[in-house]
Amino acid sequence: xxxxxxxxxxxxxxSAVGKRLSxxxxxxxxxxxxxxxATRTRAEACGMxxxxxxxxxxxxxxxxxxxxxxxxxxxxxxxxxxRQSARKPVYVDCNAxxxxxxxxxxxxxxxxxxxxxxGGIIGPPPEPDSSKTRLYVSGPDAISVTVLEQHGLSVxxxxxxxxxxSAMKMSYAGITKGFQALATVMLLGATRAGTADALLAExxxxxxxxxxxxxxxxxxxxxxxxxxxxxxxxxxxxxxxDPAGAAFYQSAARLYERIAADEAAGGTEVTxxxxxxxxxxxxx
Numbered sequence: 654x655x656x657x658x659x660x661x662x663x664x665x666x667x668s669a670v671g672k673r674l675s676x677x678x679x680x681x682x683x684x685x686x687x688x689x690x691a692t693r694t695r696a697e698a699c700g701m702x703x704x705x706x707x708x709x710x711x712x713x714x715x716x717x718x719x720x721x722x723x724x725x726x727x728x729x730x731x732x733x734x735x736r737q738s739a740r741k742p743v744y745v746d747c748n749a750x751x752x753x754x755x756x757x758x759x760x761x762x763x764x765x766x767x768x769x770x771x772g773g774i775i776g777p778p779p780e781p782d783s784s785k786t787r788l789y790v791s792g793p794d795a796i797s798v799t800v801l802e803q804h805g806l807s808v809x810x811x812x813x814x815x816x817x818x819s820a821m822k823m824s825y826a827g828i829t830k831g832f833q834a835l836a837t838v839m840l841l842g843a844t845r846a847g848t849a850d851a852l853l854a855e856x857x858x859x860x861x862x863x864x865x866x867x868x869x870x871x872x873x874x875x876x877x878x879x880x881x882x883x884x885x886x887x888x889x890x891x892x893x894x895d896p897a898g899a900a901f902y903q904s905a906a907r908l909y910e911r912i913a914a915d916e917a918a919g920g921t922e923v924t925x926x927x928x929x930x931x932x933x934x935x936x937x
Contacts, residue, residue: 773822
């Protein structure tokens with residue numbers, strides 16, 4: 654019997670996951686109501702078919718891959734269909750949310766009779782070789798999701814209860830995206846002070862590996878900054894026991910909010926970052 658997996662939504666990550674699954678013979682559904690023509694075209698190109706909430710609720714698995722601020726809303730939207738469905742799916746929340754948030758979403762899903770698995774994606778949208786992208790899962794039903802390893806995904810089980818996979822994701826994203834926030838602040842500061850070229854020259858000598866990493870990562874950040882706002886806020890919740898740490902990630906959220914607005918307006922800050930990274934790429 655053909656496995657049916659719903660992937661919501663068909664954004665950059667969701668469509669890549671959908672393509673990996675559909676290429677491996679999985680029937681992949683999604684929700685396209687109200688979505689743009691470009692999103693519909695992308696979903697169709699990735700082998701994803703539009704479906705009603707009732708059809709989605711009858712899937713084998715539902716993978717929630719949405720901006721962090723939309724994770725609870727999706728679970729609440731699907732809960733009536735999940736409750737009415739005779740065939741309960743496994744609902745996997747794959748979003749960058751804190752363990753506290755994921756437990757609240759789990760309660761909504763489990764109240765419908767569906768099974769819930771905590772998930773966290775680490776890595777880029779999966780290419781044909783998906784080894785660089787991993788969907789960590791945790792909770793009592795986590796092992797059930799590993800069947801997707803037979804269909805193109807890497808699904809390591811994170812030992813622990815619901816919330817463990819999200820804790821792993823928060824920790825990893827807190828380092829990688831938190832560091833990009835810190836680097837952005839200092840590169841913009843150097844630009845305003847007129848010392849960006851001197852900083853670049855020094856990093857070529859003393860931090861060449863770090864410079865290469867920044868040159869590769871920062872140019873990709875501005876178009877995604879709007880998604881990282883809620884993610885930084887979730888990380889702040891994750892480290893709430895450390896007030897200084899929580900304040901740092903709240904500040905990072907405000908920074909990404911500003912970068913997203915600058916990106917939309919074609920502003921000077923994104924241009925400055927792009928200029929520094931272009932020079933760094935040319936130098937390395």
